[in-house]
Every structure is written in C-alpha cells, then in structure tokens.
Amino acid sequence: MAKISKTRQKELRAARKNRQEIAAAGLSRRELFKMGLITSAGYLIPKRGLSARALSSAGYRDGCEESPPTTPFLEPLPTHTNGGMVLNTTVGSFGECFPPPVAPCPSPREGRRAPHQALARFPPQKLYEVHQRRTLKSVHPQLPLQPLWGFGRAIDPPDVAWVPGPTYREDYNVPVLVRNFNELPANNDGFGRNQVTTHQHNGHTPSESDGFPCDYYNSGKFYDQHYPNVLAGFDSTHPPTGDINESMSTLWYHDHRVDFTAQNTYKGLAGFYLLFNQFDTGNEESGFRLPSFPEFDIPLMLTDRVFDRETKLLCFDLFELDGILGDKFLVNGKIQPFFNVQPRRYRFRILDAGPSRFYQLFLTNLQNLNAQNGFWQISNDGNLLPRPIPVTSLKLGVAERADIIVDFSQYAGQTLYLENRLIQDDGRGPRNELFPPGQGNLIMKIVVAPGVAPDLSAHPSTQAFYALPSTADPPRVTRVFRFDRTNGQWAINNRLMDPTCEEVRFRVLRGRVGVPSVEHWILQNNSGGWSHPIHIHFEEFQILERNGVPIPDNSVEKSRKDVVRLGPNETVKLFFRFRDFGGRYPMHCHNTVHEDHAMMLRFDIVDQGADTIREP
Amino acid sequence: MSSIDRRRWLALSGAAVVGTGLATQSAGQQMVKPAERAVSPRERIRERHLPNFTLTTHEGKQVKFYDDLVKDKIVVINMMYAQCQGVCTPITANLLRVHKLLGPRVGKDIFFYSITIAPEKDTPKALRHYAEMHKIKPGSGWLFLTGKPDEIETLRRKLGFVDPDPVVDRDKSNHIGNVRFGNEPRMLWAAHPGLARASAIASAIAGLSDDREEPPDAGGKGGR
Numbered sequence: 109m110a111k112i113s114k115t116r117q118k119e120l121r122a123a124r125k126n127r128q129e130i131a132a133a134g135l136s137r138r139e140l141f142k143m144g145l146i147t148s149a150g151y152l153i154p155k156r157g158l159s160a161r162a163l164s165s166a167g168y169r170d171g172c173e174e175s176p177p178t179t180p181f182l183e184p185l186p187t188h189t190n191g192g193m194v195l196n197t198t199v200g201s202f203g204e205c206f207p208p209p210v211a212p213c214p215s216p217r218e219g220r221r222a223p224h225q226a227l228a229r230f231p232p233q234k235l236y237e238v239h240q241r242r243t244l245k246s247v248h249p250q251l252p253l254q255p256l257w258g259f260g261r262a263i264d265p266p267d268v269a270w271v272p273g274p275t276y277r278e279d280y281n282v283p284v285l286v287r288n289f290n291e292l293p294a295n296n297d298g299f300g301r302n303q304v305t306t307h308q309h310n311g312h313t314p315s316e317s318d319g320f321p322c323d324y325y326n327s328g329k330f331y332d333q334h335y336p337n338v339l340a341g342f343d344s345t346h347p348p349t350g351d352i353n354e355s356m357s358t359l360w361y362h363d364h365r366v367d368f369t370a371q372n373t374y375k376g377l378a379g380f381y382l383l384f385n386q387f388d389t390g391n392e393e394s395g396f397r398l399p400s401f402p403e404f405d406i407p408l409m410l411t412d413r414v415f416d417r418e419t420k421l422l423c424f425d426l427f428e429l430d431g432i433l434g435d436k437f438l439v440n441g442k443i444q445p446f447f448n449v450q451p452r453r454y455r456f457r458i459l460d461a462g463p464s465r466f467y468q469l470f471l472t473n474l475q476n477l478n479a480q481n482g483f484w485q486i487s488n489d490g491n492l493l494p495r496p497i498p499v500t501s502l503k504l505g506v507a508e509r510a511d512i513i514v515d516f517s518q519y520a521g522q523t524l525y526l527e528n529r530l531i532q533d534d535g536r537g538p539r540n541e542l543f544p545p546g547q548g549n550l551i552m553k554i555v556v557a558p559g560v561a562p563d564l565s566a567h568p569s570t571q572a573f574y575a576l577p578s579t580a581d582p583p584r585v586t587r588v589f590r591f592d593r594t595n596g597q598w599a600i601n602n603r604l605m606d607p608t609c610e611e612v613r614f615r616v617l618r619g620r621v622g623v624p625s626v627e628h629w630i631l632q633n634n635s636g637g638w639s640h641p642i643h644i645h646f647e648e649f650q651i652l653e654r655n656g657v658p659i660p661d662n663s664v665e666k667s668r669k670d671v672v673r674l675g676p677n678e679t680v681k682l683f684f685r686f687r688d689f690g691g692r693y694p695m696h697c698h699n700t701v702h703e704d705h706a707m708m709l710r711f712d713i714v715d716q717g718a719d720t721i722r723e724p
Numbered sequence: 725m726s727s728i729d730r731r732r733w734l735a736l737s738g739a740a741v742v743g744t745g746l747a748t749q750s751a752g753q754q755m756v757k758p759a760e761r762a763v764s765p766r767e768r769i770r771e772r773h774l775p776n777f778t779l780t781t782h783e784g785k786q787v788k789f790y791d792d793l794v795k796d797k798i799v800v801i802n803m804m805y806a807q808c809q810g811v812c813t814p815i816t817a818n819l820l821r822v823h824k825l826l827g828p829r830v831g832k833d834i835f836f837y838s839i840t841i842a843p844e845k846d847t848p849k850a851l852r853h854y855a856e857m858h859k860i861k862p863g864s865g866w867l868f869l870t871g872k873p874d875e876i877e878t879l880r881r882k883l884g885f886v887d888p889d890p891v892v893d894r895d896k897s898n899h900i901g902n903v904r905f906g907n908e909p910r911m912l913w914a915a916h917p918g919l920a921r922a923s924a925i926a927s928a929i930a931g932l933s934d935d936r937e938e939p940p941d942a943g944g945k946g947g948r
Contacts, residue, residue, distance in 0.1 A: 170773070170884075172772075367914040418763065426769065426773065426884075427773050429884055429902065429915060536888055595897055595902075596900075596901040597919070604919055604920050606920065607920055607928060608921070608924040608927060
C-alpha cells in the first residue's frame with residue numbers, strides 16, 4: 109500500500125475541510141472576493157482559517173470527526189424577547205418538605221446533606237422550582253433534534269426543558285430559594301452523568317448552595333439552593349448591607365459534578381443568572397442608564413460543539429484529556445444565528461461557556477475589512493468596571509464573561525459579524541496569533557436596521573460605575589500555587605487532586621467584623637505550552653500583577669474577577685478578601701476537560717481557631 | 725499553505741471547485757440533507773474508541789479487546805511497560821490498592837487491564853514477571869496485555885493516552901500517568917490521575933454502576 113506522508117494527509121484533510129466550510133458558509137462571490145478567498149478569475153484560494161477543528165499537532169484525530177456542513181445565519185438568535193426563557197414563575201409551595209427547612213429534610217428524595225448557613229438571616233422572598241431533564245431540541249434546521257439536558261420550570265410539561273437554562277433575573281437583597289430537581293435519565297445517549305450539582309458562578313453564596321463539585325445528588329432527588337443575593341462584606345467589612353462596590357451583574361450557573369462537568373455542561377446544563385440593583389436597574393431611564401432588559405440587554409452564551417458526521421447528533425470526545433474544540437459555534441443554543449438590531453445602543457453580556465476554547469471577538473464588516481469597529485467593554489467577569497473602556501476586540505477564556513455596549517447607530521444599515529479571530533488548534537490553548545479579518549469563525553450575523561432609533565441609555569463616555577475596592581490592606585498570608593503537568597497528570601504544587609474532594613488542601617480565614625482576612629495568591633503556570641483559565645469560587649479577586657507588572661489603570665483586567673487566564677509560563681498575583689460565609693470551595697481550571705481530569709483543589713473558609721489545623 | 729500554487733491546491737482538493745459553483749449556494753437555501761445512519765451511541769463509541777484487536781494476556785491467552793475485555797463490563801484501563809523505571813511501578817501499586825478496595829466485584833463485573841506501551845519488548849512472559857512482581861494473582865480479574873505494535877499504537881490513541889505536542893507524545897512516560905475507567909453499556913467514561921488516592925479512584929469506579937452511589941463525604945462539611 110502506498111504510504112501517504114503525514115504532511116500530505118494533513119493537506120488533503122485541510123483542503124477537504126476548506127471546501128466543506130466554504131460551501132457551508134453560503135457566502136456570495138462578492139463576499140468571498142472581499143475576504144480574499146477568491147481570485148478575480150473566480151478560483152478559490154486555500155485557507156487555513158476556516159476550519160475550527162484542526163487535527164492534533166501529531167496529525168490525527170480519533171474522537172469525533174468534523175461536523176456535517178450547515179448553512180449559517182438561517183435562524184434568529186434566541187433572546188428573552190424571542191424564545192429564550194426568564195425564570196419568571198415563582199411557586200407558592202413545594203409538594204413536600206415545606207417550608208424549606210434549614211436542616212436537610214428527612215425525606216428519601218432529599219439531596220442536601222448540610223444545613224443552610226444563612227436561611228434564617230436572609231429568608232427567601234422568591235421560591236422557584238427547576239427540573240433537570242432530557243429534552244429534544246433543535247440547534248439548526250439542517251440537523252435532527254438533539255437529545256440534550258436542560259432545566260424545566262414548575263409549569264413546564266415533563267418533557268420540556270430549556271437549553272440554555274432559564275435566565276434568573278434577580279435583585280440584590282431579594283433572597284431566592286430554588287428547589288432543584290434531578291430528573292435526568294440513566295440512558296445518557298452517549299455521554300453525561302445523571303448526577304448533578306449546580307454551581308452558581310460566582311455568587312456570594314454559602315458553600316452548601318454554591319454547587320460544590322462533590323455535593324452531587326442522584327436522579328429522583330432534589331436539592332434546595334439558597335441564594336441570599338447579598339453584597340460581600342455584609343458581615344465583615346461593610347455591615348450590615350455589604351460593599352456596593354462588590355456588586356456583581358452577570359453570573360451564570362452550570363453543572364459541576366466532579367469528573368463529569370465537561371460532559372454535563374456540553375449536554376446543556378448551563379444558564380445565566382443576572383443580578384440588578386438600584387444602579388444597574390435593567391431600565392435605561394434610571395440608575396446607570398444601561399440599555400433596558402430584556403429588549404436591549406442581551407446575554408450571549410457562546411459554546412463550540414461537534415456533531416457526528418453520520419448520526420448528526422452532538423458528539424463528545426470521551427477519551428480526550430487535553431480539551432475539546434468544536435467546529436460549530438452556537439450562541440444561546442443555536443448554530444450561527446442572525447440577530448436583527450435597531451440602530452441604537454445594546455448591552456451584550458458575553459459568556460464563554462466552553463468547554464475549552466478561548467476567543468478574541470471582533471465586529472467584522474465583510475464589505476470593509478479594514479474598518480476597526482469599536483465598542484465599549486463595561487464589565488469583566490460580570491463585574492462593572494470603574495468606567496467603560498473603548499476597545500476593538502474582546503478576549504475571553506472559558507467561564508469568563510464580559511458586558512459590552514455596542515452603539516449600532518454608527519453602523520446603521522450595515523451587516524456586521526461577531527467574529528472570533530483567535531487561532532486555537534487544540535486543547536492546550538490559543539496561539540498568540542489572529543486570523544486576518546473575515547477569515548476567522550463567523551459566530552453570529554448582526555443586521556443593523558437603517559435610519560435612527562430611540563435610545564434613552566447613557567453614552568458610555570459619560571458613565572462611571574463602581575470604584576474598585578481598595579487592595580491596600582496587607583495580606584495575612586501569601587500562597588503560591590504552581591500548576592504543572594507530570595506524566596500527563598495535572599498537579600498543583602507537585603500534588604495531585606483528590607477527586608473525591610475529601611482532602612482539604614488549605615484553610616483560609618473567614619473575615620467577620622474585626623477579623624481581617626486578606627490574602628495574596630500567586631498562581632504560576634509551569635505546565636509548558638498550556639493555557640489555563642483558573643477559577644476560584646466564592647470571592648471575587650483583583651489581579652495585582654501579571655508577570656510582575658502591575659495591571660495598568662486603563663486595562664480591562666483592572667477589575668474584580670473570578671477567572672484568570674494563565675497563559676504559558678505566566679504568573680499572576682491575586683488579591684483576596686475572604687468573608688461572611690464559610691465552607692468548602694474549589695479552585696480549578698475552567699477548561700472543563702482539564703477540570704474533570706483533576707486540575708482542581710479544595711480549600712475551606714473557616715473561623716479563627718479552626719484555621720490553625722494542619723496546614724500543608 | 726501560502727506557498728501552494730493554484731494548480732496544486734486544486735489537485736489536492738480533488739476537484740476544480742470554482743467560485744461560480746459556490747456562489748449559487750446562497751444563505752437560506754436548504755442544502756441536501758443526507759440520511760442519518762441509524763447507529764446507537766454505544767455502537768458509535770465502540771467504533772471510535774474500542775477496536776476489537778486481538779491481544780495476548782500475560783497468561784498467554786488470545787483475547788479480543790472489545791468482545792472479550794470491554795463489552796458489558798466496567799473496566800479500568802491504564803498503560804505501562806515492564807522496564808519502566810518511573811511512575812509505572814507506583815501506579816501499579818496504587819491500582820492494586822484500588823483492586824483490593826473493590827473486593828469481590830473485581831473479576832465479576834469490574835475488570836482491570838494494563839496495556840503495555842512497549843509491545844516490541846513486553847512479551848507475555850515479561851508481563852507475567854511484572855504481574856508476579858506486584859503479586860497480582862492469576863484469575864484476579866487483572867490482565868496485562870500486549871499485541872501487535874501498530875494495533876497497540878492505534879489503541880493508545882483511541883483510548884486517548886496521547887499528548888497534542890508530537891515531541892511530548894513520543895515520550896512514553898507521558899502516557900502512563902492516567903487511569904481510564906468506564907461502564908461500557910452505560911456509556912460512562914472518566915479518568916483519574918493514576919496516583920490519586922486509591923479510595924477516591926475506587927469509589928469513582930464503583931459509582932459507575934450504581935445510581936444510588938453518593939459522594940463519599942456524606943457528612944457534608946459545608947455549612948456550620
């Protein structure tokens with residue numbers, strides 16, 4: 109048998125992919141010409157950037173192959189005024205175990221094992237039910253209905269669930285209790301574990317309601333999650349209501365079942381959790397006057413996925429330990445949708461929901477590739493910045509969020525594309541390299557209506573939000589965490605994670621009134637060519653330094669955050685102030701595939717006295 | 725690719741695709757939808773990851789990887805080689821602790837497989853010596869396996885014992901750190917570091933078969 113060289117094989121496959129993708133893109137001849145893909149004589153030019161699902165560097169792929177082609181921009185973006193669901197139905201009572209008690213119920217259906225820390229202090233004013241279920245869902249008209257897992261509401265029929273899950277639209281100081289039912293089937297259609305623990309990312313939420321990875325519970329059970337919706341500092345630095353400058357806006361929730369988080373979130377178990385207050389009101393006529401929810405305040409959940417070429421069903425690389433890249437880009441659960449907008453300001457809350465991809469997003473006009481189409485970044489990880497920062501692109505690692513304001517009045521009558529131009533070939537992380545404009549991944553088509561539209565929102569250049577909380581207090585302790593890779597295993601400080609979460613790696617002090625609890629954490633990435641979005645539960649941090657250099661004032665990283673992108677050989681220094689609630693929380697890589705292969709540790713937030721217990 | 729000329733690229737692409745042909749396919753036009761192949765997800769996993777290669781056990785028996793070793797079972801799979809001076813030995817020792825913790829289930833519904841990554845050197849006899857060195861008894865539900873080098877290489881890749889960096893990938897020691905486990909009929913597959921705490925690995929493996937399995941820390945030290 110004639111041997112084809114590896115390089116040649118790669119070229120052949122690349123060429124085939126290019127053809128598929130170009131055909132699938134359904135671009136006009138004029139667009140292809142503009143993109144530099146076609147010569148004046150009408151011939152296609154070979155191009156690497158079109159395929160988002162490259163072979164591994166070693167030249168093979170053994171899991172899911174490339175997805176079947178789909179025509180982009182056929183369906184509208186699901187929003188809260190178009191098919192997307194807000195969790196708007198509170199319930200008056202639960203069938204059993206009511207009113208929701210502090211201690212776990214003596215019921216065989218109870219999934220919780222720890223008492224609520226703060227139910228009495230923050231009695232719930234809203235009760236919700238969600239039901240985690242299998243459902244059949246269309247992601248694209250050219251693909252069959254997909255068996256996914258999502259969240260149904262109390263009023264939904266038993267075969268209905270929302271993917272993405274319904275959006276919580278909540279207010280500070282209005283505590284919420286959710287009874288979260290696990291009704292997932294044992295037959296997983298190929299991947300996914302029907303045991304769940306829903307993480308509220310990254311609420312100031314007691315451990316037992318936070319969705320700790322080992323607090324999972326079985327199908328047939330329920331778990332009460334209590335979200336106090338309270339500002340950090342209420343019981344410590346800023347009693348009794350907390351620090352307004354710790355206000356958070358764009359949170360999300362997702363399954364966190366240890367070892368199976370990537371599979372379960374890939375299957376759909378994720379949604380938004382939005383918090384409003386007297387400044388960020390959801391109404392452009394009050395407070396900060398940000399574009400009104402839900403018409404002009406649009407969450408965008410970005411996910412990348414692969415579909416089986418033969419069955420056309422969602423495919424998960426079960427044996428891939430390094431990270432999974434999809435070649436289909438979904439926004440709010442639809443592959444490459446379009447979105448018709450008015451020529452006015454919009455707030456987009458953009459979330460990289462993984463599993464492993466990093467993005468650098470641009471607004472691209474295919475008719476004018478040289479145009480720098482600017483917008484304003486107003487938040488980092490859902491926390492409003494001190495003031496809006498004008499940018500021309502947006503970087504996101506897995507689980508990071510950013511709110512942006514786009515003023516479409518300057519693009520009236522144009523068609524723009526939300527384009528990811530960051531080059532990433534495998535789960536190790538992105539290259540430090542961009543595709544040329546128009547040659548990246550066109551994620552969503554944005555059609556701007558011509559003319560003018562009413563707009564009562566404030567111009568971003570005139571806005572100021574929350575000041576950054578001071579980082580001047582000296583640290584009680586400075587900890588160093590080295591992230592390594594050894595024999596293909598992830599290690600933190602040369603130790604492997606305990607996948608049952610039983611081992612407490614260290615304890616941090618719970619700040620109360622008069623108890624200082626500032627810490628500095630230094631995170632070092634020693635794992636070679638890998639990038640890791642590191643997430644620390646519960647307390648927002650500030651990045652003090654990246655690679656020894658303080659974060660400049662005009663940087664979008666000068667902010668409160670809960671995920672830090674740790675590039676190859678990078679070191680960051682973080683400022684923390686642990687306070688108010690206690691319990692067990694994880695730090696982990698949010699490349700969910702790394703996370704499921706034990707790139708995680710547990711730390712406990714404890715009271716003075718308990719913190720002196722054995723500390724490694 | 726930039727150095728490729730047009731003629732070469734067209735040859736590579738296998739057909740002279742020209743712009744006019746593409747331009748007719750405008751957005752909104754439904755593409756021809758080929759019929760989906762009716763194949764179960766379990767079958768698809770088998771096709772992708774669980775080839776039915778003939779392997780030889782350390783007891784000298786010929787077995788089929790899928791039919792005899794994996795089908796309808798809970799399996800624990802790692803890779804090693806007998807002459808390994810590094811992490812193989814402690815991982816085998818750790819898996820032996822896992823094996824003991826799982827007790828009589830091993831050999832009944834749970835099976836351990838250690839596949840050599842050096843099939844050229846690791847004869848059944850060499851693997852038998854390795855097993856005896858670790859006091860792994862015949863009939864204990866734990867097989868050490870060798871086979872044709874190219875098939876072992878394919879198996880290694882299909883089971884994901886790989887590194888995306890080709891230089892790292894050539895170093896065998898980078899594929900021996902993880903242990904894979906799965907419940908084949910339930911389509912549940914996961915992995916742990918081979919040196920994770922034995923009780924943790926054991927409870928994760930046991931938990932693959934039983935929905936009543938709860939997290940081991942049932943005390944829930946969350947609140948106070």
